[in-house]
Amino acid sequence: MSLKGVNDTxxxxxxxxxxxxxxxxxxxxxxxxxxxxSQNENVWNYAHxxxxxxxxxxxxxxxxxxxxxxxxxxxxxxxxxxxxxRDRLFTIGIERTKLVSLTSYLIFxxxxxxxxxxxxxxxxxxxxxxxxxxxxxxxxxxxxEVSKTAEIxxxxxxxxxxxxxxxxxxxxxxxxxxxELHAQEAAYKAKVxxxxxxxxxxxxxxxxxxxxxxxxxxxxxxxxLPLRKAKITQEAAVKKAEKAxxxxxxxxxxxxxxxxxxxxxxxxxxAAVEEANRQVEEAEAFLEEVKNKxxxxxxxxxWMERELHEARAYLPERKGGYRKK
Numbered sequence: 505m506s507l508k509g510v511n512d513t514x515x516x517x518x519x520x521x522x523x524x525x526x527x528x529x530x531x532x533x534x535x536x537x538x539x540x541x542s543q544n545e546n547v548w549n550y551a552h553x554x555x556x557x558x559x560x561x562x563x564x565x566x567x568x569x570x571x572x573x574x575x576x577x578x579x580x581x582x583x584x585x586x587x588x589x590r591d592r593l594f595t596i597g598i599e600r601t602k603l604v605s606l607t608s609y610l611i612f613x614x615x616x617x618x619x620x621x622x623x624x625x626x627x628x629x630x631x632x633x634x635x636x637x638x639x640x641x642x643x644x645x646x647x648x649e650v651s652k653t654a655e656i657x658x659x660x661x662x663x664x665x666x667x668x669x670x671x672x673x674x675x676x677x678x679x680x681x682x683x684e685l686h687a688q689e690a691a692y693k694a695k696v697x698x699x700x701x702x703x704x705x706x707x708x709x710x711x712x713x714x715x716x717x718x719x720x721x722x723x724x725x726x727x728x729l730p731l732r733k734a735k736i737t738q739e740a741a742v743k744k745a746e747k748a749x750x751x752x753x754x755x756x757x758x759x760x761x762x763x764x765x766x767x768x769x770x771x772x773x774x775a776a777v778e779e780a781n782r783q784v785e786e787a788e789a790f791l792e793e794v795k796n797k798x799x800x801x802x803x804x805x806x807w808m809e810r811e812l813h814e815a816r817a818y819l820p821e822r823k824g825g826y827r828k829k
Contacts, residue, residue: 507622513599515622520605523564524551525807527606532803534624539614540803547610548810553579554606567603576604626801639786699723 507515519530528551532540540547557572558565568576573586584592590600593608598618601608611618702708702716 509622512619512622513597516598516607516618519622520601520607521566523566524554524558524606525563527551527566527610529801529804529807530624530626531607531610531621532806533626533801534621534803535614535616536802539616540806543614544803544806544810548807550580550609550613551606567601567605567608569603573604576609626804696720696723 508518509515519527522530528547532544532547534540554568554576555563555565557568557576559572570586573589577584577586577589586604589604589608589612592612594600596611596618598608598611607621610616611621699716699720703713703720705713705716
């Protein structure tokens with residue numbers, strides 16, 4: 505694998521036009537023994553920091569504009585400005601450009617010969633490296649499925665909890681309405697019973713009995729305010745009870761459906777985790793095999809191992825995952 509161009513400057517343009525990951529891997533492959541093996545983690549961080557700052561293009565970007573390049577240098581505690589960086593690169597034969605690529609920064613940072621960089625071999629086992637990358641791509645697809653199914657499961661769990669809470673609320677409203685209805689009925693019945701008893705009580709005088717009978721007749725005939733309120737409360741309570749009963753039934757049905765859906769989503773999530781874990785183990789085994797063969801592109805292999813390590817953060821700890829700090 506080689507860069508496009510009839511001279512080193514054109515080859516450098518080709519390299520600087522590739523995405524951050526491709527630039528980083530090319531650099532690591534080119535200088536693995538002298539720089540890459542000891543600085544791989546820093547190169548990883550530089551590439552990801554540029555991807556984060558490249559808001560229009562993200563990981564598919566290749567270079568930062570002047571404002572974001574200044575921010576990049578600032579984050580890394582570099583004391584030079586973007587202009588000074590360009591000037592230093594110009595002194596070693598690299599043309600000035602408006603954008604700052606990852607490759608340009610790596611050439612400056614590690615003081616490497618850019619002519620060696622653009623002409624460096626990328627390993628004699630490119631077919632196996634490509635196969636390893638294909639397996640890694642499958643792993644990332646599997647983990648995307650893990651993330652998707654986990655999100656679905658979480659949403660279904662929330663729906664189930666919400667539906668159950670709504671069912672409990674509806675049941676509580678129904679009980680409150682029935683309690684109010686019973687209280688009003690009991691109060692009315694107690695008053696009628698008391699007046700009836702007093703009207704028939706031979707132990708008291710006629711006047712007292714007649715007064716109680718007259719009051720009872722008035723209560724029964726005139727439908728006084730307490731009774732009117734009781735009837736209004738009763739009607740409202742009946743309507744509210746009917747509504748609450750229906751709401752409770754709907755909420756219970758929704759809760760039951762959401763719980764069942766959540767259970768299915770959890771099962772799907774577990775299946776996705778199992779598949780992702782299987783693919784991680786397969787990719788790791790293949791990478792180990794490729795790494796032990798002569799002519800390997802060590803930078804590319806290290807990068808894929810690093811991505812597999814990142815992918816394991818999505819697995820449960822019982823499946824070989826880990827918690828990111």
